[in-house]
Amino acid sequence: MISEYVAPETDSLDGQAPGAPSFVRVLGQREINMIARRTFIKRASMMAIAGTASAIGRQSHGQQVSNSAGTEPPKLKAPEGACDCHMHIYDPARFPMPPSPRVAPSNATVSDYRLLQKRIGTTRVVVVQPRNYAIDNRVTVDAIARLGPNARGVAVLHPTVTDAELKALHAAGVRGIRFTLGDPATAVVKVDMIEPLAKRVAELGWHVQFNVEGAQIIELANLLRRLPTQLVFDHLANPPLPAGIEHPSHSIVRGLIDKGRTWVKLSGAYSNSKIGPPSYP
Numbered sequence: 001m002i003s004e005y006v007a008p009e010t011d012s013l014d015g016q017a018p019g020a021p022s023f024v025r026v027l028g029q030r031e032i033n034m035i036a037r038r039t040f041i042k043r044a045s046m047m048a049i050a051g052t053a054s055a056i057g058r059q060s061h062g063q064q065v066s067n068s069a070g071t072e073p074p075k076l077k078a079p080e081g082a083c084d085c086h087m088h089i090y091d092p093a094r095f096p097m098p099p100s101p102r103v104a105p106s107n108a109t110v111s112d113y114r115l116l117q118k119r120i121g122t123t124r125v126v127v128v129q130p131r132n133y134a135i136d137n138r139v140t141v142d143a144i145a146r147l148g149p150n151a152r153g154v155a156v157l158h159p160t161v162t163d164a165e166l167k168a169l170h171a172a173g174v175r176g177i178r179f180t181l182g183d184p185a186t187a188v189v190k191v192d193m194i195e196p197l198a199k200r201v202a203e204l205g206w207h208v209q210f211n212v213e214g215a216q217i218i219e220l221a222n223l224l225r226r227l228p229t230q231l232v233f234d235h236l237a238n239p240p241l242p243a244g245i246e247h248p249s250h251s252i253v254r255g256l257i258d259k260g261r262t263w264v265k266l267s268g269a270y271s272n273s274k275i276g277p278p279s280y281p
Contacts (some may be wrong), residue, residue, distance in 0.1 A: 078121035214249035235268035
């Protein structure tokens, strides 16, 4: 036999109605067994929930992600709606790449990226067509669809693209075209394609994106100033080192920014570094 304290129903903070007497009820063996069973189930459930939460935490915070160093979340929490403005998908198992002298990752799929996105805390993303896929934009369009309404894309095109294809890409979430011109050995686009394509995508409200070297920015300065679209420069506009912002290309980019139609991505700083990426603890 045990005794169970039962308090009257109340809205008071201490669980007892003011002035109301407490009372003791004597329990039988059957009720004792029921209480013991309820207690066991409650405690077991709490342990299961705690274990599940711990496992989820370990999965999101301690899981290794392909092409990413470290496993812990950033010390600086990403704000709500934070956007990863530049990433690539490489999925040769589903979308084979044409031959290229440039070695590409083989394990940078949408599933891989979702793990990284979960760890760093971003919710929006811009999927950029990698040069290894040339003008076959299926991998990028597929990624946009799988990542959902918070994803947009940047394609790589040739002037042979039809108006119907442009409209289809727009409907799929593409909002820009990219010109990577720094390495002639791996470039799949040419300078003479920039202006004709810019005029066509301007009607769709797209931007034109550049991954070029500082010397090329100087060569293209007049062309850049007359393009009808907004402009985006990848990777800090690749300022040549050690000159950095003292290089003449910086003043050209700054002048374009001052006109209110140019953006520079804070991305890929390691690609222009003389000592390589930092070693994050």
